[in-house]
Amino acid sequence: MKITKKEVEHVAKLARLELSDQAKDVFTDQLSNILTYVEQLNELDTKDVPPTSHVLDMSNVMRDDVPQESLSQERALANAPDKAAGHYRVPKIIE
Amino acid sequence: MKYEAVIGLEVHAQLQTNTKIFCGCETRFGEDANTRTCPVCIGMPGVLPVLNRKAVEYIVKTGLATHCTINPSSRFARKNYFYPDLPKGYQISQYELPVCEHGYVEIVADGKVKRVGLTRIHLEEDAGKNLHQAEGGASLVDLNRAGTPLMEIVSEPDIRTPEEASEYLKKLRSILRYIEVSDADMEKGNFRCDANVSIRPTGSTEFGTRAEIKNVNSFKFVQKAIEYEIKRQAQILDEGGRVVQETRLFDSSKGVTFSMRSKEEAHDYRYFPEPDLVPVVVSRETVEQIAKTIPELPDAKRTRFVQDYGLPEYDADMLTQSRALAAYFEEATKRSNQPKVVSNWMMGELMRLMNAEGKEIEDCPIMPERLAGMIKMIGEGVISTKIAKTVFEEMYKSGKDAETVVKEQGLVQVSDTGAIESIIDEVIKANPAQASDYKAGKEKLFGFFVGQVMKASKGKANPDMVNQLLKKKLSE
Numbered sequence: 001m002k003i004t005k006k007e008v009e010h011v012a013k014l015a016r017l018e019l020s021d022q023a024k025d026v027f028t029d030q031l032s033n034i035l036t037y038v039e040q041l042n043e044l045d046t047k048d049v050p051p052t053s054h055v056l057d058m059s060n061v062m063r064d065d066v067p068q069e070s071l072s073q074e075r076a077l078a079n080a081p082d083k084a085a086g087h088y089r090v091p092k093i094i095e
Numbered sequence: 096m097k098y099e100a101v102i103g104l105e106v107h108a109q110l111q112t113n114t115k116i117f118c119g120c121e122t123r124f125g126e127d128a129n130t131r132t133c134p135v136c137i138g139m140p141g142v143l144p145v146l147n148r149k150a151v152e153y154i155v156k157t158g159l160a161t162h163c164t165i166n167p168s169s170r171f172a173r174k175n176y177f178y179p180d181l182p183k184g185y186q187i188s189q190y191e192l193p194v195c196e197h198g199y200v201e202i203v204a205d206g207k208v209k210r211v212g213l214t215r216i217h218l219e220e221d222a223g224k225n226l227h228q229a230e231g232g233a234s235l236v237d238l239n240r241a242g243t244p245l246m247e248i249v250s251e252p253d254i255r256t257p258e259e260a261s262e263y264l265k266k267l268r269s270i271l272r273y274i275e276v277s278d279a280d281m282e283k284g285n286f287r288c289d290a291n292v293s294i295r296p297t298g299s300t301e302f303g304t305r306a307e308i309k310n311v312n313s314f315k316f317v318q319k320a321i322e323y324e325i326k327r328q329a330q331i332l333d334e335g336g337r338v339v340q341e342t343r344l345f346d347s348s349k350g351v352t353f354s355m356r357s358k359e360e361a362h363d364y365r366y367f368p369e370p371d372l373v374p375v376v377v378s379r380e381t382v383e384q385i386a387k388t389i390p391e392l393p394d395a396k397r398t399r400f401v402q403d404y405g406l407p408e409y410d411a412d413m414l415t416q417s418r419a420l421a422a423y424f425e426e427a428t429k430r431s432n433q434p435k436v437v438s439n440w441m442m443g444e445l446m447r448l449m450n451a452e453g454k455e456i457e458d459c460p461i462m463p464e465r466l467a468g469m470i471k472m473i474g475e476g477v478i479s480t481k482i483a484k485t486v487f488e489e490m491y492k493s494g495k496d497a498e499t500v501v502k503e504q505g506l507v508q509v510s511d512t513g514a515i516e517s518i519i520d521e522v523i524k525a526n527p528a529q530a531s532d533y534k535a536g537k538e539k540l541f542g543f544f545v546g547q548v549m550k551a552s553k554g555k556a557n558p559d560m561v562n563q564l565l566k567k568k569l570s571e
Contacts, residue, residue, distance in 0.1 A: 010363075014175070053368040054170075054368070054370065054373050056373065059375065060374075061145060061372075061373050062145065062147065062151065063145045063147060063148065064148055065114050065147050066113070066119065067113055067114050068114070068119025069119075070130060070131050070133050071132055071134070071137075073127065073129045076129045076130075076132050076137060076238070077129060084235060085235065086128040086130075087128050087129065087235035087236055087237055088129070088235065088236040088238070089228075089233050089235055090235075090236055091232075091233065091234070092227070092228075092233055092234055093234045
């Protein structure tokens with residue numbers, strides 16, 4: 001196994017996912033298979049190959065610092081499940 | 096035991112662009128909630144961020160002004176965490192390959208110049224703002240700030256005292272303002288600081304366990320928070336305890352830091368390269384072009400002020416804190432040719448009056464040529480330095496020039512021998528006991544007579560002449 005059940009639980013927690021015990025086993029299996037598959041790349045000598053961060057051979061796609069119209073408050077909040085006084089309303093944040 | 100503190104600072108400075116870092120929404124402060132957002136900055140599915148060219152220019156400029164290496168190629172990364180003010184569930188930041196690395200900032204500490212290393216400067220987007228609603232147990236979120244461009248400036252752990260930390264922040268702010276990339280206003284939250292503080296026995300070279308103090312919002316508080324933290328950690332170690340690695344907050348009303356998270360749920364941000372943004376390549380030509388736009392920086396100005404105007408290091412340091420202040424000084428000096436006198440007036444009366452109103456030099460009602468005019472009148476003996484303070488205050492209040500104020504209020508210095516002599520005669524006549532005591536050898540009383548004569552002349556008598564004539568008269 002490339003990945004332990006404990007690691008799956010950790011990643012799930014970080015992603016705020018609640019998994020059943022059965023699901024954890026399934027994902028441990030699947031993720032391990034994926035990692036094994038990707039590991040084939042290690043057979044290649046990439047000593048002189050710079051790491052790829054982007055598959056397109058492009059750089060410097062930028063825009064000028066010119067303002068564009070924003071959404072109205074009403075439209076911005078249109079999909080919010082809850083709102084108050086022009087704000088998104090969310091469960092209390094505990095610090 | 097004797098301890099030494101090891102301090103590293105992380106500063107988040109907001110770039111003064113017109114628009115956000117990855118979309119065209121305006122970055123204006125104080126707008127109605129959620130009126131400066133768009134699908135990109137509120138994280139709607141399927142949108143594509145596009146980098147603001149100005150943000151890149153500004154960070155390169157900052158890197159050059161702080162002696163950094165500008166990486167020829169850099170890229171963005173996603174920093175994953177959940178918080179209601181972060182609509183996408185990740186912050187676009189930089190991880191490996193930031194735009195700038197390996198720089199330094201010079202500070203004056205204990206009268207000596209010290210270098211504080213910069214590990215890196217990278218670009219990232221700001222989050223929104225949470226408002227904690229008292230009633231109803233809910234929080235409100237305003238996303239206007241989400242996507243505002245920030246530079247994170249990370250120092251090496253080179254700082255050793257709270258004073259050095261404060262000097263470092265002041266210098267950094269000064270540089271950012273000189274090169275006009277950020278207004279670095281702490282009160283508006285445009286310049287935020289986190290401090291990493293640890294202590295170790297003096298002489299040791301190993302690092303102790305550090306505490307991170309988050310979001311302290313004034314220079315004074317940064318200093319106070321670090322002072323407190325050093326004491327707290329020293330006490331723990333002296334009692335045989337161990338410092339816990341944790342995030343702490345500063346309570347400015349009590350002057351203490353307190354633990355923010357009960358248990359270290361170690362951060363695991365799972366950084367990975369941002370697939371929506373292509374690499375940023377900064378060519379040598381671009382670097383050279385940007386370098387040309389950098390003005391004379393505070394350190395170079397300070398050195399020049401000491402060399403060219405013969406100012407003390409302290410004066411030069413104060414006067415070069417802002418470009419406008421330095422320009423004011425140079426203009427007034429050019430017109431009066433008396434640098435040290437100009438410096439004294441600026442750092443004394445001018446700062447006192449402006450600080451009392453919380454004004455900046457840009458709003459100073461006395462133009463530099465008028466300060467120079469007043470200094471000339473002192474030099475020519477038209478007014479005494481003492482009277483000049485009254486004149487100066489009136490100039491500040493009314494916006495009039497020195498000559499007008501002096502004329503209107505009849506403040507011209509009395510340098511007429513006859514007039515001063517007659518005042519002296521009256522003072523001696525009114526104080527016969529003191530006069531005979533003085534003649535009997537109580538020379539300390541001379542100051543008393545000077546005071547009385549100045550008072551009788553309403554401060555207008557030429558002090559040099561008063562001294563001279565009084566000596567003569569009292570020995571008659």
